[in-house]
């Protein structure tokens with residue numbers, strides 16, 4: 001079914017002011033052995049993130065360059081030569097504009113500027129973020145909701161699960177390293193949550209999630225599916241849902257949050 005102005009299931013798209021923010025780390029907590037929760041405070045004026053699939057850009061500056069905000073020109077942020085940071089996408093897990101706070105959850109996967117930053121961060125450190133530049137809010141007008149993801153999608157899936165109203169039917173299937181990485185969520189929704197543990201299988205190079213979905217009996221009715229995590233997994237699950245399980249492709253979003261073996265490889269849109 002195609003999206004029209006009158007389609008009650010059409011996503012509501014919005015743009016936000018593009019702005020860089022200099023934040024200070026106020027707390028670091030390992031909520032599970034491989035998931036580091038980093039709380040930050042600073043200029044959050046005008047920050048908006050109405051959708052669970054939103055992301056901010058986190059900036060990681062070269063060694064010796066102090067994190068700082070720079071003017072935004074027609075071609076984006078204007079960094080001095082040699083000062084251009086690496087950028088990675090993260091989900092605003094919690095935020096409070098009045099209090100000037102935001103919380104990000106980082107998977108400690110062991111490689112890359114972002115994971116390395118998170119592995120050694122301490123309170124008082126600075127982080128520059130930008131965005132979200134836009135949001136796509138999925139209305140709560142579907143018969144049920146399917147969430148499929150790996151641990152990088154836990155922050156988005158957690159937000160989704162917590163925001164569904166009472167009586168919504170939600171099926172969530174989430175791949176993590178092992179039982180110690182499983183998180184619980186508060187929700188009013190009718191939630192069926194299944195964790196798939198890799199238990200030593202490699203991250204991003206297995207078919208555990210796909211096989212789990214294939215074997216599942218799913219509810220009746222029109223569903224919205226959000227799939228997020230390693231890119232190839234995401235595409236394979238989307239393909240299965242649309243070609244073998246009767247999902248409407250308009251209502252299946254498959255986001256590549258990372259790609260095995262490739263740095264900075266997100267495909268969020």
Ligand SMILES: Cc1cc2nc3c(=O)[nH]c(=O)nc-3n(C[C@H](O)[C@H](O)[C@H](O)COP(=O)(O)OP(=O)(O)OC[C@H]3O[C@@H](n4cnc5c(N)ncnc54)[C@H](O)[C@@H]3O)c2cc1C
Nearest residue numbers: 055090091107109112113114115259260261262263264266
């Ligand atoms: C919309 C969106 C929201 C996201 N939200 C979050 C979030 O809230 N929390 C979060 O932790 N991640 C999140 N991610 C994923 C995160 O941006 C990527 O994992 C990113 O690649 C991490 O950057 P890095 O510098 O650590 O590694 P990179 O420099 O990008 O990659 C280095 C190497 O590590 C591998 N790699 C990257 N991520 C992983 C991983 N998770 N496990 C194993 N190997 C990996 C790459 O394949 C590459 O070989 C999100 C991505 C998107 C697109």
